[in-house]
Amino acid sequence: MARGSTRPTSRDVAQAAGVSQAAVSLVLGDKWRGRVSETTAERVREAARTLGYRPNLAARNLRLGRTRTVLLVVPALTTEFFAGVYTGATRVAAEHGFGVVLYPSPEGIGPARNPFASAQAALDGVIASSMAADALTAIRGDQLPLVMLDSDPEGSLGAATVNLDIADGIRQVAEHLLSLGHRRFLHLAADVASWTFEVRARELAARLGTVPGTTLRTAHSPISIEGAVTAAEAALAGPGPRPTAVVCDDDQLAAGVYKAARRAGLRVPDDLSVTGLDDLALATAIDPELTTVRLDAERFGERGMRALLAVLEGRAPESGDIPVSLVVRGSTAPPR
Amino acid sequence: MARGSTRPTSRDVAQAAGVSQAAVSLVLGDKWRGRVSETTAERVREAARTLGYRPNLAARNLRLGRTRTVLLVVPALTTEFFAGVYTGATRVAAEHGFGVVLYPSPEGIGPARNPFASAQAALDGVIASSMAADALTAIRGDQLPLVMLDSDPEGSLGAATVNLDIADGIRQVAEHLLSLGHRRFLHLAADVASWTFEVRARELAARLGTVPGTTLRTAHSPISIEGAVTAAEAALAGPGPRPTAVVCDDDQLAAGVYKAARRAGLRVPDDLSVTGLDDLALATAIDPELTTVRLDAERFGERGMRALLAVLEGRAPESGDIPVSLVVRGSTAPPR
DNA sequence: CCGAACAGGTTTTACGTATAACTTCTCCTG
DNA sequence: CAGGAGAAGTTATACGTAAAACCTGTTCGG
Numbered sequence: 001m002a003r004g005s006t007r008p009t010s011r012d013v014a015q016a017a018g019v020s021q022a023a024v025s026l027v028l029g030d031k032w033r034g035r036v037s038e039t040t041a042e043r044v045r046e047a048a049r050t051l052g053y054r055p056n057l058a059a060r061n062l063r064l065g066r067t068r069t070v071l072l073v074v075p076a077l078t079t080e081f082f083a084g085v086y087t088g089a090t091r092v093a094a095e096h097g098f099g100v101v102l103y104p105s106p107e108g109i110g111p112a113r114n115p116f117a118s119a120q121a122a123l124d125g126v127i128a129s130s131m132a133a134d135a136l137t138a139i140r141g142d143q144l145p146l147v148m149l150d151s152d153p154e155g156s157l158g159a160a161t162v163n164l165d166i167a168d169g170i171r172q173v174a175e176h177l178l179s180l181g182h183r184r185f186l187h188l189a190a191d192v193a194s195w196t197f198e199v200r201a202r203e204l205a206a207r208l209g210t211v212p213g214t215t216l217r218t219a220h221s222p223i224s225i226e227g228a229v230t231a232a233e234a235a236l237a238g239p240g241p242r243p244t245a246v247v248c249d250d251d252q253l254a255a256g257v258y259k260a261a262r263r264a265g266l267r268v269p270d271d272l273s274v275t276g277l278d279d280l281a282l283a284t285a286i287d288p289e290l291t292t293v294r295l296d297a298e299r300f301g302e303r304g305m306r307a308l309l310a311v312l313e314g315r316a317p318e319s320g321d322i323p324v325s326l327v328v329r330g331s332t333a334p335p336r
Numbered sequence: 337m338a339r340g341s342t343r344p345t346s347r348d349v350a351q352a353a354g355v356s357q358a359a360v361s362l363v364l365g366d367k368w369r370g371r372v373s374e375t376t377a378e379r380v381r382e383a384a385r386t387l388g389y390r391p392n393l394a395a396r397n398l399r400l401g402r403t404r405t406v407l408l409v410v411p412a413l414t415t416e417f418f419a420g421v422y423t424g425a426t427r428v429a430a431e432h433g434f435g436v437v438l439y440p441s442p443e444g445i446g447p448a449r450n451p452f453a454s455a456q457a458a459l460d461g462v463i464a465s466s467m468a469a470d471a472l473t474a475i476r477g478d479q480l481p482l483v484m485l486d487s488d489p490e491g492s493l494g495a496a497t498v499n500l501d502i503a504d505g506i507r508q509v510a511e512h513l514l515s516l517g518h519r520r521f522l523h524l525a526a527d528v529a530s531w532t533f534e535v536r537a538r539e540l541a542a543r544l545g546t547v548p549g550t551t552l553r554t555a556h557s558p559i560s561i562e563g564a565v566t567a568a569e570a571a572l573a574g575p576g577p578r579p580t581a582v583v584c585d586d587d588q589l590a591a592g593v594y595k596a597a598r599r600a601g602l603r604v605p606d607d608l609s610v611t612g613l614d615d616l617a618l619a620t621a622i623d624p625e626l627t628t629v630r631l632d633a634e635r636f637g638e639r640g641m642r643a644l645l646a647v648l649e650g651r652a653p654e655s656g657d658i659p660v661s662l663v664v665r666g667s668t669a670p671p672r
Numbered sequence: 673c674c675g676a677a678c679a680g681g682t683t684t685t686a687c688g689t690a691t692a693a694c695t696t697c698t699c700c701t702g
Numbered sequence: 703c704a705g706g707a708g709a710a711g712t713t714a715t716a717c718g719t720a721a722a723a724c725c726t727g728t729t730c731g732g
Contacts, residue, residue, distance in 0.1 A: 010690095021688090025691080037710060052478075054478070055688080056688050057457070058689095060688080061717095065717070077416070077419035078419050078617070083412065083414050104419065104422065104423075121393070121437060142390065224617065256621075259621065281560065282621065285595065287623060357720095359680090373680060373681085398689090399718080399721085400719085
């Protein structure tokens with residue numbers, strides 16, 4: 001530790017161990033088999049330990065030209081869903097010596113700004129969830145390897161995509177409600193221009209369109225419980241016969257519908273069946289417990305990270321959507 | 337762009353603009369007043385723009401010896417509370433040209449491992465929430481400037497601390513319930529050895545201890561809705577007279593109590609008053625809406641970041657706890 | 673009208689690391 | 703016993719940036 005307060009460098013370790021800086025790098029980088037003797041190696045490790053040496057990552061990154069760090073762009077951290085995605089991505093990343101930096105897009109799930117200004121980590125790649133096209137173009141312009149989560153495979157400018165099979169989830173919801181006898185539907189949709197929500201609308205309309213005598217109205221809401229209350233209250237008070245089932249784009253919206261229904265004097269599920277999508281902890285905290293579509297967030301994150309690793313290594317990413325499953329609970333019943 | 341596919345460097349920009357690399361650095365670093373002519377500066381900026389130049393952060397960090405990046409260690413991202421902390425910290429950071437990297441401690445709110453292994457960003461400082469002593473010691477050993485959130489001011493090894501006035505929140509809860517006439521209390525406590533939870537227990541016991549004829553039982557639960565259901569069911573089925581009010585360490589636990597109460601055939605608030613702490617969106621999604629203590633997460637994050645900036649600049653951080661406020665809703669009523 | 677001040681740059685260097693290329697010595701094999 | 707093959711290192715270099723130190727020509731005050 002030559003000079004007072006600065007952190008020790010590999011050169012300080014070398015001096016303490018009586019070897020060259022190169023030897024330190026070899027030993028600590030585990031590339032010393034047949035290049036340095038076991039006794040010398042141990043001496044180096046000992047010196048590093050007593051000095052409390054930790055390599056300067058900026059220098060290492062500069063030298064290697066890569067950082068083993070990837071950015072995970074998520075719309076929000078207000079539910080545990082993206083926490084799960086992060087957890088899954090991190091697990092796979094750690095197995096390959098990578099780190100994951102989170103960038104919650106400040107504008108929520110909508111148009112994300114270019115995240116690099118604020119995430120000043122040097123990056124090897126990006127996993128992005130539900131990004132707006134302009135931000136996507138910005139990232140692509142950076143030539144960074146990119147994996148898109150839940151995005152239009154056709155419109156992703158050649159980036160790899162990893163998707164949940166949301167379409168199948170919505171089909172299962174529709175099937176379930178139809179088989180209970182429902183015919184008048186309200187779709188409470190997220191007020192966001194994002195492919196994953198377009199899929200919900202499209203698939204629901206498609207499935208219900210095959211059944212004669214079915215009606216489908218749509219209302220839009222910001223993705224929050226409070227926002228959904230307002231939107232659902234307005235929609236339920238609308239003209240014409242009241243819907244008997246509300247299909248929500250996510251669980252938070254469904255929780256809002258519960259509240260709107262209570263205020264309107266309606267009982268779930270007797271007067272109104274409600275379904276969600278996500279299967280958050282919230283879904284079983286509300287009464288009655290919510291019929292919803294379970295998404296495997298961690299698996300989603302794992303697949304996303306594996307896809308990015310594949311891209312980084314020039315391999316083709318695994319294909320195929322991630323299956324989802326309907327969880328039937330107490331919020332759906334036959335209409336009266 | 338001399339060689340094929342690599343990203344352009346400042347040297348490439350210099351060549352394109354017909355100046356030296358130093359000039360590029362001066363212009364783009366905004367240090368060119370009186371050193372480079374306006375026309376040359378514009379030429380450099382133009383070249384940088386057309387080449388799509390973005391500085392290599394690893395090189396910059398190495399050169400400057402700092403990264404303008406700080407690590408925010410949080411126990412979990414499963415609720416919006418720490419998302420708010422992050423948002424607040426990021427806002428202040430951005431005003432000072434800093435970035436914030438999130439590190440959700442994998443073990444939850446308990447003993448955090450040393451976060452540097454996985455967060456491979458080079459860091460200028462750390463803001464850590466509810467860390468275990470060993471991880472704290474590890475970070476201190478790294479000589480990194482450190483700010484602790486909601487931690488024992490005495491036991492933080494000299495690190496600056498920023499705290500919410502949880503003690504006052506608990507006092508307000510106790511006051512509220514006492515004034516409603518409650519005398520038999522259950523404290524549903526988080527199953528975690530962390531200062532912020534010790535404060536809750538201590539303060540509640542202290543306040544109730546001043547009122548004769550009051551009983552206080554304590555049950556412990558992991559911090560999750562499901563965990564709380566089990567813990568609360570057991571506690572409510574326990575021997576002796578049933579408590580009339582349950583004080584929970586956070587809103588998630590309160591949601592679990594609702595569920596346990598339903599299963600036991602008890603009505604909130606008629607048979608059982610319940611209070612939470614956090615004021616999550618969840619608090620108004622459940623029925624009846626939860627009486628709880630509102631914490632200003634964003635302000636918490638802002639204060640944390642400001643404190644770290646102060647430490648980095650050698651100034652003394654702002655002192656004083658952040659006020660909290662009781663929000664009375666429908667989950668508390670006089671006992672029958 | 674001389675030198676100082678200044679504008680407008682350029683040359684050079686250092687940051688700490690990883691590794692390619694080189695050196696030296698010893699041992700073994702044909 | 704020549705010489706090739708390891709073992710056990712060392713020396714030198716490059717990564718891209720920021721900035722200190724240096725250079726050259728012009729202007730202007732005294």
